[in-house]
Each structure stands twice: as structure tokens, then as C-alpha cells.
Amino acid sequence: MAVSLLSRLAASTTVPVFAVTGGGGCPLVSSLRTDPRARLVASPRHAAVLVIAGTLPPRLVGPVQSIHDQMPHPRFTALAGTQEDPTNWGKAVVADSSDPIQSVVDGFRALVAGRHASEPDWLPDSPPAEWRGVGPFGQGGEGMMGGKPFGRPMAEMAPDRDGLMLDALNVGVGPFHPALPPGLELRLELHGDVVADVGLQPNPYLELGKPAEKSYALFEQAQREAVPIARVETLRAAHLLGTIASAVEVAGLESLGRRLRTRAADPSGGDQRGLSRLRRALIAGVRWSARGVVRLPAEELQGSGLGPTARASGVEEDARLDDAGYLRLGFAPITRSSGDCLDRLLQMLDEAEQALELASKAGTGSTSGNVVEGVHGVPGSGSSPALLSLIEEHVPGLEWSDAVSFIASLGVDLQDIALAERRVVE
Amino acid sequence: MSAVASWALEVAAVVLMLGVGAYAATVLESAIARIGAGVSPGPTLLLAPLRKAAWLAKQQTVRTERPDVIGWMVATAGLLPLAALAASLIPLSSTWVMADFESGIVLWGAVEALIIVVVFLRGWSPNSTFSLIGGYRFVIQAFSYTLLSMFVLIAAALPAQSLSIQQMVVTQQGLPNLVKQPLGLPLWIVIIVGVSFRGPLNLPDGRDLAGGTSVESSGWDRLLWEAGRAPLLVVFSAMGATIFLGGWLGPWLPGPVWVAVKTLVVLLLALVVAQALGRFRPESFVEMAWTVLLPVGFIHLFQAGVTALP
């Protein structure tokens, strides 16, 4: 009786989900953030359901397997929008494409009620190092200091900033760290909580054959032919609002993120007052965490084509300035001056507002059909990988939370970058 | 009434304060989050913490490869007793206070210090990078707000001429400390948010650390941790109500009701602040605490001292 009551209560909780994003999975993950039936959690330890959204490139399969195995029992996996054979993923549930979140909820209820068995590990249950017969953990030495306890050596010493010899932690972070863009995998040398060195792993989404993200198709189309300005700009506003939402969620402002996402789902739906309320909440919320963090100098971004990131530092470059369709609307790029994390977020909000204004003014007007400013600048110009080199250049020396806010303020979207890089190759 | 019966009654009051208070605080927190997100709170929130707790009770409690098992267990289980100990110090009426020490705020300070140990130990035990960073971060966060809390408590002790918390309430008869020491409550809000690490001061368990000291925590372990964190929020709010809003003092209603009402007011203030602000940078909070808040604490102490003099 008591046990069944506990089960019934447990089954009716909002479903704790850890989501991993494959090609084309962004919209689902974004809707998981706003859906009241589920909540996205920061660690697989807090999750019951692993949602694999979209098609995973081969590079990401290993990490996803290890994340799956880190989840506590009972657990299950839901595949949504994937083109893969589900039998590769054990007993994973294939989510209904019309309402994938409902499939996740139903699966969770069945799991808690005991109608579904919890999924076993996907990886072999073997210790990271072999049992060597010596020491309390078979590590081949005494205590923590000898050999490799549990297969991991102790950290090596490295000179500290203050001239001390302390341990440097070499860790890989990502590709699915909750505060980093999906797919971004960093190799860090950590000195305490300060990043001493950073290296980026290759963009995993480059391995996918064709861009699956439908929403990008319009920007791609705009490189070849004339498309309605209203559509391009509405899409831009939605993208920018979504990017700000991710950044504020990283800063712990879940509610503001949700408001931004609601607006991003229907950018032209609300009024101007709604946007200014969002602006006030944004400034109040992130002022302390974003102001003065990583000022990017204008000289560094001149000619980089980095779109909002460059304009936040005062670089007045915008491909829309070369487009007769936009000039007719009286388009003039917005810029800011200081180029810190706060400015980058406000720049994106300004540009979202401007995009909506352009969309409403444009009527049936079209772009001229040669080039259009993309989400991160000009797609096809090879600009977007520059965003990644900004990370490599500016993250060393930052405290980890600053590194995270900096990366979030860049609006890195590895799927978009893969698209841009592929165009260069073509 | 026999001594045992009155003891049982007082234990029940502490349990009620922690249990009901923490539950209400959790519901309020999610209601404020919903309102902040532009969604109506809805009645489902009332059962949400119970449902989540039931789920966590059913979840497996995992451990990491080579954890400090004992440290982990002690740390997770340590937060709730500390909150309970602090709760026993709060006077509920002129006669009703479980632990009426002559030096009440000294014990309060000890609880604050032990919270640092517990959170650090929890960050350290799982032998996991992000959890470890969370633990070390909390130490400096706590070093930065603890002094402030000591100044606020000492300032409240000046007019009482005593370190007893009950005495601090009694001397607010007539005029509460909120009026006599106007800087105190805003400073105390910082301490409430910091000690229960929420919102802007969720440095140890933040999203940038994938949950920080809770990154490896699941099942009962996580349930107990949250069941210690929420009471801390309530108990520190209750202390704020006691030393600034006159605790149980008030007309018509019995003392415990006044404590509950005033605690709710302070709690709401703290939750709204925590909801509106993003997580601070550790560095800038430390700098702000030492170069802005601490001097404000000095001014507060000075002002309270001058006001207390006859």
C-alpha cells in the first residue's frame, strides 16, 4: 500500500531528463526546456530519461554511452527524430514524432510503475585499469599514492601562477556539459578553478552528411536566391532570443530563459513592451555575472564577419548593408562599444528587436539573393570557425564560471558552424 | 506539564518549523520561478515537492569510483541536523524557546562555521572535478558572508546588552530593529541567500559545474541534501524575522504565529532576490563582499551602536 502510493507519487513528478543533441535535435531540446511535463537536469545523476534528440554523429556515440551508464536506475532512453536503427541503442524507446515529450512521459510512468525494466549498462562492466593484485584497490600500490587506484593516476604537478608547484587537473569536458553548447568538447588544464590551457576537439557535427536542421535552410537558401526579408528576419530574431535564453540559463536564470524561449517560439507575437521588460530583467539578472567579462577588442574582430559578436565590440560590419532590399528599409547596423559578455547579450537583444522591426516594415520585400547576414555573421565566408578560435584564444586564464559565460555569450552553435564549414569545402 | 511532555512539544515545534517551513519554502520557490517565467503557478505545485521526493526515494543512490564514503555520508546527512540545531535557538514566545542560551548567537556562529565544513566535505568526497571545485568555491563564498553575518548579529546584540537571542527579541518591544538598524535586514538577505546557496550565490551547486557538489548525487543522497538546504533557508529567514522584525512580539495572535508570519515575509524577500539575479562570478562576489558589504557592515554596527546608547 505504502509502496504503491510512493510509486504513484514518484510517477507523477515532472520527468527528469538529460538530453543530448544530435543533428537536428535543437528544437526538441529547446521545447523540453519550456514543457511543464519535463525538466532538463544538469547531470545524468539527476535524470531518469536520456533523450537522444536527432541523429548522433559517430564521434558522439561513445560519450553518450558513458552518460547513459552514469544514470542511476531506474532509467531508460528515448530516441527522437533520429534516422538510426533503434536496435543499436539496446531497449531504447522510439519517441512518437508528433509528441515526443508525451512518449518520454509515458515511458517514465511505465518505468516507475515497474512495467518497463530499467536499462542495463551499454558499456562493458570492466574497471578502467586491470586488477593488479596489490594494494587495497588492486592498484598496484599502497593507498592513493602508489600505482593507479581505480585505473586513474593522480594529477601531475605544474608550476602555479604564484610560483608554487601544485597539481594541474587535465580533464576533458563535454561534449554534453550542461553549461556548454551541445557537441563542444574541451580539453582543459585546470589550475584549481582557473583554466590554464584549453584545446578544442573537432566539431562532431561535421561528420553528419547533410545538415538536418531545417531552420537553417532558409539562411542557406538566401545565399542563392531572393527570399522574403520578413521570413529571414523573424527567423533571426528567434535564433537570437534562443541564444540569449541559453546564456541566461547557464547563469541560473531559468525563468528568464523560459520567457525568452516563449518569445522565440513566436517572435512577432508579443508587443514592444514585452521586449523592454525582457531587457530590464536581462540587465538586472546578468549584470553581476557578465559585465566586464572578456572584453573583445574591436581590432581583433575587424573583418572577421562574426556578426553580433563583432558589432558588440563596435565593429560596424553587416552583410545586410550590401543588400538593396535592406537598404530600402533604411537598415543601419547597431553597435555597442565595450564588447564584454553583457554587451554581447544586449547586442543580441537589440538585433532581435531590430530584426522584428525590419520584418514588420519589409512587407513583401525580398533580399537581393546573393548574400545575407547569417546567425553568426555571413554563412559561407568561413567566419564561424573564427568563433571557436576566440574560445581557444581567450578562455585560458579565465575562472571556469567566466569561461562558461564567455562561451555562452558567443552563441556558439556547432551545427551552424558545421554548415558554414561544409559550404567552404564545397 | 511534565518536563518530558514539554520537551516533546518543543521538539514537535522544531520539527514542524523545519518540515512544514521547508516544504512551504520549496513550493514558494517554484511558484516564484513560475511567475518569473510568465506562467501561472497553478495548484499542481502544492504536491510537486512531495512527488519529487517520492521519485528520489525510489532512485538508486550511485557513488563514484573512489569516493570518501564516510565523508560523503556525513556531509549529506550533516546539513539537516545543523538546520535543526539552529532552529532550536529561535524563540517562539516569551517562554517558549527550546534552547535559550545566554550566548545564543555564539552557537549560531558555530552552526554557520559547520555549514562550511559540511558543504566543502560534500564537494570533496565524490572525487569528481566539478564537485571538488564547488566545494572549494563554497569555502570562499562562506568566508565572505560569515563576517557580515557576525557583524549583523553583534549589532543586534548591542541594544539587548546580551548574546541571548530571546533578549534581542524582548528589547524590540516598541520599536523593531528593522527601524533601529535599517541596514541589517538587507545584509541578512545576502546571508540567507548565501548560506542556502540559491540564485546569485549558488556557487557550489551551479549549472556551470553541472550541479557542483551535487553533480554525482542521486536518490536518497540528493533528497537528504535538498531536505537540509530548504530548512536552512527557513531557519535563517526565521532568524532574520527574530532579530529585525521582533520575532514573536505582536498583538492579538500567539507568538509562534507571529514568528511564522514574519519568517514568511523575510523568506519571500530572499526568494524574490534569489530569483531575479543570475549567478555571481565567484571573484566579483568576494570582492564585493569585502570591499562594499563589509564596510556597510561596519557602518551598520556603528549606527546600531550609536542608536543603542541611552
Add this chain to the structure above:
Amino acid sequence: MNSLVGAFSVLAIASVLALSGRWLGISTDSCRVTNPQSAPFLGGSTPDTHAWSRFHIRYYAVALLFVAFEMEMMFMYPWAVVFVEEGIKALVEMGMFLAILSLGILYAWKEGAFRWQ
């Protein structure tokens, strides 16, 4: 009622509750924690080394400052009790004490103790 008994009984009851809850969590788990399950979470990567290390604590100077102030708290407790009796003299004395410690803060600030990047 004796305050000490009250405080300690509450502490003991809560500790027993919490520890038994934690113990319950371990004992009721039907599944063993496997090797891949126990790897620390890093967003999908596996760690090269143990996390326990000689950690670079950037705020050690602030920690020292904290110790200095905590010592000062020791003097403040008795000071608070006699403050009203002693009157303005006590205020001036504590003002001097705090002024000296504030110089310490100013010096640490100037030396960049509150920054660690």
C-alpha cells in the same frame, strides 16, 4: 527546561533521521554500482586523473584575512554585552580596532587578493 538538553536532543534526532535516511538509500538499492556507472561526470568525457589533488586555491590571502577578522569576533562578543554600560568609550575603541583591520583589507585589495584570474 534545560537548554543544553533541548539543543542536543534536536541535533541528535535530526542526525539519526538523516543518517538513517542515507543508510536506507544504500541498503534499499537492489542494483550494484557498476564500473561505467561510477565514472565521474564530465559531460561525456572520462577523467585522466583523480580529481583529488593539490588544489590551486586562489583565495588563500582572503582566507588569512578571514582568520584575522574571526579572531576579532572573539573580542566582539564580550564587547557587545558591555557596550551600553561603557558607552561612547566602547564605540571609539571598537572603531579603532576595526579601522586597523580595515587597513588590512585595503592593503589586501591593493595587492589584488580579491582577484584570482
